[in-house]
Amino acid sequence: MEDTEKIAVEAREEAEKAESSRALYEIKMKFLGRTGKVTALLKGMRDIAAELRPAFGKKVNDLREKLEGIFGEIEARVKAKEMEKKLASEKIDVTEPGRHTAQGALHPITRTRDELIDVFAGMGFEIFEGPEIETEYYNFTALNTPADHPARDMQDTFYIGDGVLLRTQTSAGQIRLMEKKKPPIKMLSPGRVFRSDDDATHSPMFHQMEGLVVDKTITLCDLQGMLDEFARKMFSSSAKTRLRPSYFPFTEPSVEVDVSCTACGGKGCSLCKGTGWIEVLGAGMVNRHVLENCGVDPDEYTGFAFGMGIERIAMLKYGIRHIRSFFENDTRFLQQFKD
């Protein structure tokens, strides 16, 4: 009988030479397979004296265990090497482009509109949209704009027919809502408006966002407080507002509202023409006549209203310079507003 030690040494020597797990397997079979050396040893047990058999059996079993240990150990090593090789062969160029469905984008007017809505919705405003073709009553008369007011002229307003026009301001929404709903009211009315202006800095159609708050004891201080909050959320956490006197037929007092310059923060730059302020919206305390026209008692309720151009806000936010580029729908323009 061959020395089991010798077999173990032989097996290790051969196994160490194996280049692949397949080759290793074949070597393993040579020793542990059905026709392998260890099996042959066991088969030879018949020729051994009965009293020696247990000792012999134990020896062979020890050898088997030892060999299994050797092959196990080497297999792990070979497999690790093979994995290494495989991984190396599967290396990719991670700088090649990825694959995804090409996304489109919402228009900057929609983006700005939605952002404004979210700011005010968080303050308890509901959203109300009136019709784009309006009656003179809702667009002018109920808003305290007298029949001989220049704004009513054909020069500025598109008319459809007798007493029907393309609304010139989203303020018309104020009246429609107040007719339906009693105070307390917090309303935001975004939408398309139309003016008979068509030149480099005007568009015959643009978008406005009207806001209205009617409740008991609303004051000018509340108006500025709310607009401060709007400026902080919409522009920057350090943004401030400034009120200055103005005139709108449907508010009294009326104010023009400036926001600290979005570009320089108020130090003065070319955007704000060195003033540190940018005009962003018109506002005021709701005129008593307007409340009366909607059946709201102005001695019981007061309110404020504000209105801004959505394109104007978008231009400030994104640095868009020409209002007309909003309506040309050039994909090179639109692509820049992807999320």
Place this chain on the structure above:
Amino acid sequence: MKVPFSWLKEYVDIEISAEELQEKLFSCGFEVEELLYLGENVENVAVGRITKCEKHPDADRLTVCAVDFGARGTRQIVTAATNVFEGAIVPVALDGATVREEGGSRKIKTGKLRGVLSEGMFCSGEELGINDDFYEGAEFDGILILDGDTPLGADIREVVGIDDYIFDIAVTANRPDCQSVYGIAREVAAVLKKPLKPLDEGGIHPVETDVRFSVEVKDTKRCPLYVGSYVKDVKIAKSPRLLRRRLALMGLRSVNNIVDITNYVLLEVGQPMHAFDRKFLHGDKIVVRCAGEEEKITTLDGKEFALHPDNLLICDGERPVALAGIMGGLNSEIREDTSEVFLEAAVFARDSVRKTSRSLGQRSDSSARFEKGVYEIFPWMAMTHALALMERLGCGTPTSCTVVGNLSSVSEYGGITPKEIATTYEKIDAVLGIHVPKEEVNGILRRLGFGVTDRGEELLVTVPLWRDDVEGFPDLAEEVIRMYGYGHITPTFLERAAVTHGGLNLAQKTERHFKEVLAREGYFEAYGYSFYSPKDFDLLRLPADDPARNCIRVANPIGEDLSVMRTILAPTMLANVVRNVRRGNMSGRLFEYANVFLPREEVLPEERKHVSLAVWGEGDFFDLKGAFEAIGEAFGLTFAFERAEKPFLHPGVTARVMLGEKEVGWLGELHPGIAAELTLDRKVFLGELDYAAAEKKFRKTISYQTVPAFPAVERDLAVVVDEQVTCAQLTACILASCKAVSKAELFDVYRDARLGAGKKSMAVRLTFVPDEKGAERADGYFQKIVDRLGRDLGATLR
């Protein structure tokens, strides 16, 4: 409104700079849009007297002059000018000076002219930027010769009246009283807390006359007030320098003393006036009426107008003598020999003046002023002022003959009673949200010309007649805060208001989600104008009776291109694609979500939300169809697509989109004929969805169903069918043949000669409803399905 600084200073003692005043005006509601310094580009030009003139030794055309500047010494100036002489007092640009030149300025330096030292340059009026109205002789082509008593060494800007600023002020529509120098001066006085000097300190001294004028106003709506006054002993002459200069500062040329006074009063008081030569007013009679049919007038600029019955006229006893509020007639204008004048100051309704001015295309300073509105007090102020000026300047004698149209009695200011507002200090505070001390309230209102009676907690305010815009306590609150300062407002956040529930409603949320779905599918959102050209319908080859042509027209469009309200969005979308392709954006996807406007019986048309889509360049019909399917998936709808035809789409590549029995949209390839007309070199696919109709069927909530315990089994099936068999027919047949099939999806179509002529192979993936028997059961159904396909569609298993 343009206002010169010097003119304001006549009425208010202003001690601050023009820039500081600009700030003050801004704070109280008068934004100065431009502050212009008139002496810009005129620097270091001094008054000198020529003491000696000698011929230049080496140049015939040059003169060498010695010039005396008084305390500022003497200089030698060489000049080519021919109108200089010893003793002449002239403006001299000294070394380092700046003078004006056409389109800019130039520097003057000491230098040698033909070898002789010249320490500056004599200036013409043009080089100072002035005309004869600033200084007589300024328009002469040569050196400006100054008055003999001009102080030597003085800064020329002060001498010729250009050391001055012009404030160009934005005046809001509610303040017609501030469309005048005196109105602005009143605000300046109030904001600076200085007294406002009266307009006519001396008053007027009318003489008795036998002349009697009559005024008859036939249209009191268009002319609520007419004041006229007869002036005798008129001496037409040039106006004095102050008057001419002030008109010049405002950009007006001087005509003669009478006309200048009417213009001057317009600027100073804000009331247009007109002066008629009395001898041309037949019958000493004024009739204010609308024009008759075929009536004509020639205005004093020589233009003749055929009139409309809406045009208001001033007539004498026989004929029109002025286009009311716009311009006087040529037949009654002031001439060199005018000796008696009838002065007019009236209120004409602003929309009447505006409409006449627009329809005739005739504008004037007067019409522009009337369009902004004048109050009834203005004609009285203006008339008094004009008469006082005439008396003071010696160009005419006011008389007792003042006549008024449309008023029962003639008294000072026509007996107009001022408005009174009874309110409380608390109400004013309540508007503002802050407490303003009552002394401040009283002081501010009084400085603005309001009468204030302080009754403790209450106050009685008398509104000045020039502030017809003020109606109640909110207006008073505005007056108070704009003078007290908006900086006093302390922001609060609706401390006492009720809590409201805000946010988007379901429809608004859905709209937002809808747009996001399309953006996710690669579509960019577009915004188009709500109007387009009726020719757009022709471009789409819509027949005359196509419902889309039933549209709403804008009565006064900017042009034909923007004259009808959209009934479908497709034309705008097509224009977007064309614009993009022309700009080199060869491939793209767009969508627009907007209203279309459909006429109906009610006063207002139906506004209906539509969505339009476009795919061009990369992508085809099925990419666009995929957008509809994505919408269906997102909102739980199953759209059906049926072959259809549209006049503007490819007849073989067009589908209508069905939701149940209702057609809710269409899609297809732009007709190659139209593409060729538009010189589009690539295919364009267009689609439109009636969003309003689809939205009604949107899934509102998600209802969960338990996930099946067994995996679904899939089987692929390929059959050979005739070419006409559609995908829709095949899948419908499969689904009808076996209830266990939950889904049948086409994944391949294959054509080959070996399949036979007019045949194609269609491969479908079947998904079976999961159950415990799984694959075994599915295999059992398979034959049943094949048999049915064979029977119904003549299909054979491939």
